[in-house]
Amino acid sequence: MSHAASHDDHANGPPKGIVRWLTTTNHKDIGTMYLVFSLMMFLVGGGFAFMIRAELFQPGLQILNPAVFNQMTTMHALIMVFGAVMPATVGLANWMIPMQIGAADMALPRMNLFSFWLLAFAFLLLLSTFLMPGGAPASGWTLYPPLVLQTGEAFPLAIFSIHLMGASSIMGAINVIVTIVNMRAPGMTLLKMPLFSWSWLITAYLLIAVMPVFAGAVTMLLTDYFFHTSFFNAAGGGDPVLFQHVFWFFGHPEVYIMILPAFGIVSEIIPTFSRKPIFGYEAMVFAIASIAFLSFIVWAHHMFTVGMPLAGQLFFTLSTMLIAVPTGVKIFNWTTTMWRGSLSFEPPMLFALAFLFLFTLGGFSGLMLAIVPADYQYHDTYFVVAHFHYVLVPGSVFALMAAVYYWMPKWTGHMYDMTLAKWHFWLSAIFVNVLFFPQHFLGLAGMPRRIPDYASQFADWNMVSSIGAFGFGLSQLLFIWLIVKCVRGGAPATAGVWDWPHGLEWTVPSPAPYHTFEKAPEIH
Amino acid sequence: MRIVNRFLKRSVVAGAAAMLASLPARADWGAINMPRGVSELSHDIYDIHMTMFWICFAIAVVTFGAMIVAMVRFRKSKGAVADQKLLHNARLEATWTLIPVVILIGMAIPSVDKLIKIEDTSGSGLTVKVTGHQWYWQYEYLGTGVSFYSRLARTSDVARQKGSGIDPRTVENYLLEVDKPLMVPTGVKIRLLLTANDVIHAWWVPDFGMKRDAIPGFINEMWISVDADKPGTYRGQCAELCGADHGFMPIVVVAKPKAEFEAWLEEQKTAAAPALAATE
Numbered sequence: 001m002s003h004a005a006s007h008d009d010h011a012n013g014p015p016k017g018i019v020r021w022l023t024t025t026n027h028k029d030i031g032t033m034y035l036v037f038s039l040m041m042f043l044v045g046g047g048f049a050f051m052i053r054a055e056l057f058q059p060g061l062q063i064l065n066p067a068v069f070n071q072m073t074t075m076h077a078l079i080m081v082f083g084a085v086m087p088a089t090v091g092l093a094n095w096m097i098p099m100q101i102g103a104a105d106m107a108l109p110r111m112n113l114f115s116f117w118l119l120a121f122a123f124l125l126l127l128s129t130f131l132m133p134g135g136a137p138a139s140g141w142t143l144y145p146p147l148v149l150q151t152g153e154a155f156p157l158a159i160f161s162i163h164l165m166g167a168s169s170i171m172g173a174i175n176v177i178v179t180i181v182n183m184r185a186p187g188m189t190l191l192k193m194p195l196f197s198w199s200w201l202i203t204a205y206l207l208i209a210v211m212p213v214f215a216g217a218v219t220m221l222l223t224d225y226f227f228h229t230s231f232f233n234a235a236g237g238g239d240p241v242l243f244q245h246v247f248w249f250f251g252h253p254e255v256y257i258m259i260l261p262a263f264g265i266v267s268e269i270i271p272t273f274s275r276k277p278i279f280g281y282e283a284m285v286f287a288i289a290s291i292a293f294l295s296f297i298v299w300a301h302h303m304f305t306v307g308m309p310l311a312g313q314l315f316f317t318l319s320t321m322l323i324a325v326p327t328g329v330k331i332f333n334w335t336t337t338m339w340r341g342s343l344s345f346e347p348p349m350l351f352a353l354a355f356l357f358l359f360t361l362g363g364f365s366g367l368m369l370a371i372v373p374a375d376y377q378y379h380d381t382y383f384v385v386a387h388f389h390y391v392l393v394p395g396s397v398f399a400l401m402a403a404v405y406y407w408m409p410k411w412t413g414h415m416y417d418m419t420l421a422k423w424h425f426w427l428s429a430i431f432v433n434v435l436f437f438p439q440h441f442l443g444l445a446g447m448p449r450r451i452p453d454y455a456s457q458f459a460d461w462n463m464v465s466s467i468g469a470f471g472f473g474l475s476q477l478l479f480i481w482l483i484v485k486c487v488r489g490g491a492p493a494t495a496g497v498w499d500w501p502h503g504l505e506w507t508v509p510s511p512a513p514y515h516t517f518e519k520a521p522e523i524h
Numbered sequence: 525m526r527i528v529n530r531f532l533k534r535s536v537v538a539g540a541a542a543m544l545a546s547l548p549a550r551a552d553w554g555a556i557n558m559p560r561g562v563s564e565l566s567h568d569i570y571d572i573h574m575t576m577f578w579i580c581f582a583i584a585v586v587t588f589g590a591m592i593v594a595m596v597r598f599r600k601s602k603g604a605v606a607d608q609k610l611l612h613n614a615r616l617e618a619t620w621t622l623i624p625v626v627i628l629i630g631m632a633i634p635s636v637d638k639l640i641k642i643e644d645t646s647g648s649g650l651t652v653k654v655t656g657h658q659w660y661w662q663y664e665y666l667g668t669g670v671s672f673y674s675r676l677a678r679t680s681d682v683a684r685q686k687g688s689g690i691d692p693r694t695v696e697n698y699l700l701e702v703d704k705p706l707m708v709p710t711g712v713k714i715r716l717l718l719t720a721n722d723v724i725h726a727w728w729v730p731d732f733g734m735k736r737d738a739i740p741g742f743i744n745e746m747w748i749s750v751d752a753d754k755p756g757t758y759r760g761q762c763a764e765l766c767g768a769d770h771g772f773m774p775i776v777v778v779a780k781p782k783a784e785f786e787a788w789l790e791e792q793k794t795a796a797a798p799a800l801a802a803t804e
Contacts, residue, residue: 059692059699061684067768140765146740147723147767234741240724241739274598276606283617305726305763306737307744310643314636321628325621331587332620338594340607356591364580371631373565373638374573376735377558380726380763441556446730448763451771453684455700456693457555500606 013514025109026514027094032411033116034091035404039480041083041123042397046473048076053435053469056462061453069452070138071130077141081258082165083123085392088400089261090172093200096407097176099505099512100194102185102521107178108171115171122164129154140450142251143218145232145243149225156226159218166211173207176200185504187523191285194503195278198285199264202292206253206260209296214250217243241306248299256295259391260288262359262399263330266352268503269406270334273349274341275500280333287326287333294323304375313372320370324363331360344499347421351402354394354429362390365440380450383443389436394429401428401479408483409497413511414490420482427475434468559730562754562779565747566733568638579631642734645747648715652706656718656725656738656762659769663706666717670792676772677701684772700759705776709785711752718744723767729760729775737764750779 014020014029021033052072055064064072094112098105106112129136134152137143151158180201184193193201220231221243230236232243271278278284300308300316308316334356343349365387369378378384409415438461443449447458454462493510504523508516560570598604655662657673664671676684680699683690692698708714718727718738728735732748750758760775780788 060688060690061686065686065768066771070765070768070770138768144724144765147765150723150767234739240741274606275600276608277611279610280612280617305735306739307742310639313639317635318632321632324628325624328624329617329621333617335587335590335594336610336613336616338591338598340604340610341594341598342600342604342606343595343598344600353591353595357588360584360587364584367580367631368573368576371572371576371635373569373635373642374576376642377569377573377730377733379735380728444558445555446559446760448728448761448771450765451761453692453699453771456695456698459693461556 023113025105025113027098027106027109027112028411028512028514030106030109030112030116031091031094031096034087034094034119037116037120038084038088038091039483041079041087042476043480044127045076045079045084046476048072048079049469050473052076053466055452056454057466058463059454059456059459064452066452067135067138070140070450071136073450074137074140075126075130078126078137079123080392081141081254082162083126085258085396085400086169087119089200089203089258090169092196092261092265092400092403092407093172093176095411096505097179097197097200098183099508099516100197100503101180101183101188102504102517102523103179103183104515104518106175107183108175111171112175115168115175118164118171119168122161122168125157125164126161129157132157142244142247143221144247145221145224145240148221156222159222162218163215166215169207170211173204173211176204177208185517185520185523191282192523194264195267195281195284195288196261196264199260199267199288202288203257203260206257206292206295210250210253210257213246214254217246217250220246241303244303244306245300248302249296251302252299253292253295255388255391256291258396259359260292262355262396263288265399265403265406266334266355269348269352269402270337270356271502272406272498272500273344273346273352274338275343276337276341277502278333279336279339280329283329284333287329290326291323294319294326298323301370301375304372305379317370317372321367324367327363331356331363346405346498347416347418347425348402348406350422350425350429351398351405354425355398355402358394358398358432359391362387362395365390378443380448381443382439382447382449385449386436386439386443389439393436394432398428398432404483406498407505408486409493410505410510410512412487412490413493413509414486415493415497416482416486416490420478420485424475424478424482427478428472431468431471431475435465435472436468438462438465438468561731561733562751562756562758563732563749564751565642565749566731568641569733572635572638575634576631579627583627642746645715645745647713648747649712650709651715651717652708653717653719654727654738656720656722656727656766656773658722658767659762659773661702661706661725661727661773661775662721665789665792668789668793669796670789671796672704672792674702674704674706674776676774677703681772697759699772700761700774700776702774702776705757705778707785707788708748708750708777708779709782710750710755710779712782713747713749715745715747718746724764725762725766725773726764727760727775728763729758729777731758731760732777735763750777752781755779755781 055069132153136154137151137158139148223229224231230238232238232240267278267284298316298320301320304313369375369387405421442458442461447454495509496506504521558570558573651666653664653666660673660675662673679695680701682688683692683695718736720738720740725738726735727738734746734748736744736746756779758777762770762773
């Protein structure tokens with residue numbers, strides 16, 4: 001009897017120590033690894049941003065030489081996009097999708113582990129390029145040829161690391177789709193599914209559609225570099241602008257890959273703290289799907305200055321503006337969810353509300369950028385930098401932080417330090433605006449992006465922006481301290497955690513047992 | 525102890541006040557918007573930009589207003605009870621889908637004829653070929669034999685070196701000065717043919733409103749003009765990342781009345797002629 005019990009324990013519990021993390025196929029363990037990895041990359045990418053803003057603190061070159069500055073901007077972007085934001089959303093998907101749909105685990109657990117370690121290895125490879133002769137890639141994360149072909153020894157490693165990231169993302173996406181399509185608990189019809197899972201289902205299709213395109217584009221760079229093909233070389237009959245078209249055909253859906261899961265998170269949090277179900281659920285699902293569809297036909301708005309036919313420019317202006325319609329629907333529905341609700345302002349809600357305001361602000365600058373003649377002025381200036389940082393930092397990143405504050409008691413079984421969380425929120429929310437708002441002014445006044453030094457008329461707002469960056473960066477140390485504290489201990493969390501929990505994840509105890517829903521739950 | 529505290533507090537306040545007071549003296553805090561510029565196109569673009577800005581501002585007042593009202597009125601701490609039945613409202617949802625469509629079309633239409641004008645390079649009085657190099661510009665006045673390079677001015681180039689010990693604020697037009705500027709006549713439509721020798725660059729002077737990529741192996745077109753009553757010096761920079769010294773290849777354009785420009789061009793032609801003869 002006792003033998004049987006201990007055998008059972010062995011089958012159900014994880015192995016101890018490092019072996020657990022190398023061999024686990026448990027969705028919660030893998031989710032944790034993705035989240036920790038993402039946090040580490042957030043710090044590395046943040047460190048690069050810190051150096052960029054330190055160099056731009058005042059005119060003149062003080063810290064970095066121009067070539068290293070370009071490596072910093074390039075690596076900051078690659079790491080934040082592929083190393084911080086995307087893995088964080090994958091980590092949340094791993095943890096929460098099975099628990100939201102009443103499945104025991106992800107459908108393909110071994111592939112799940114493989115895709116994580118592939119990603120970790122990809123970033124080891126990418127970061128190792130700093131040690132190569134010629135340094136890390138310095139052509140911007142957009143890797144435009146011919147400039148990218150001037151990269152030194154780092155070039156093949158950077159390309160290979162992108163291939164690995166892509167493979168990892170595709171596997172992750174396949175896993176999400178197979179899980180959601182096959183493993184929903186009986187009665188969990190698609191239109192009963194929580195919006196976070198919905199947002200990830202659609203994101204997964206986007207990933208499968210565009211990551212191979214990106215892989216193809218960088219492979220063409222590789223053959224241009226090593227095998228003297230001329231895909232992007234005009235002297236051999238190619239076209240450098242072709243790369244931009246292919247890149248942005250991937251790149252625009254990519255920005256939605258980073259924001260749709262954030263939409264899903266916010267759609268979970270606002271109802272909980274308004275104590276009322278989401279307004280217009282079907283419209284929310286339909287809006288995500290429309291945004292995903294439209295994301296495939298707007299790519300050239302990133303390249304209005306390359307010299308496109310008039311009709312092309314008009315088409316991409318209009319299709320881009322169309323995205324504002326479903327996005328508007330989402331913002332209005334979130335607002336109406338709060339309407340006649342009973343609102344309280346715990347840390348997840350604070351971050352979700354900051355998202356609501358500041359993402360919308362980023363949406364407005366996006367709308368302005370869509371209008372071609374005005375874009376001729378905005379293009380490649382700090383106005384663009386301000387725009388995409390507004391949608392990505394107080395947009396995606398704030399939503400990810402909201403998700404951590406929302407689900408962490410479920411993960412750890414402990415409540416976190418609410419006072420510390422509120423300090424983290426207010427400092428982040430204030431400094432993120434000090435950091436990015438002045439960049440609108442800089443761009444409009446004529447400061448190009450990706451320059452290590454600038455004319456003295458841009459000095460003042462750059463200094464303000466840098467002060468905001470230092471404040472924002474340091475505030476994140478509070479976040480890490482809070483997470484460490486919460487993992488180590490704290491007041492025990494109840495199963496429901498919040499006042500008005502909704503969804504299956506709140507029906508299991510906190511911390512969530514190593515295996516949940518081994519028997520499918522009943523859905524009413 | 526208390527006196528020390530008070531003293532510290534006072535000096536911090538006084539210091540902060542002094543800093544704030546000194547700011548406007550040395551600053552361009554006012555440079556927060558797009559310049560209206562000195563050309564027909566830059567005026568058009570500025571107008572579109574401001575229209576867009578005010579439309580967005582109005583939408584922001586309405587949406588942010590609704591969010592703030594909801595956050596203030598429906599607080600649990602003030603006893604608000606959730607209305608669990610507010611789940612759908614087909615009419616409302618249709619309204620806020622359709623109204624944005626109308627607004628967006630309204631936003632896009634005025635820019636169409638402006639764009640058609642921008643793309644029409646016909647009827648120009650002067651054509652200049654602009655070639656981007658890592659990291660300087662080359663200007664050729666087509667059909668005249670006049671051609672020259674335009675590089676970052678020596679004063680800026682010395683000051684911008686790491687550890688130069690020169691405060692950039694003491695350098696006149698730091699990073700926005702060249703050895704030989706592009707000369708253009710005022711009141712004339714000038715066609716620019718853009719290309720590059722190595723990687724992609726972009727030619728941009730904010731006061732002219734336009735920016736376009738210079739792509740190796742291809743020729744792009746755009747036109748600029750300077751209002752007849754606005755001769756002067758206008759400055760810009762390369763706007764497409766082109767390598768280490770991307771930040772150090774400024775553009776300076778000097779616009780002169782037509783007669784003065786023609787005189788300058790004649791002078792350049794004579795200067796260029798012996799050189800041409802030698803190469804033949």
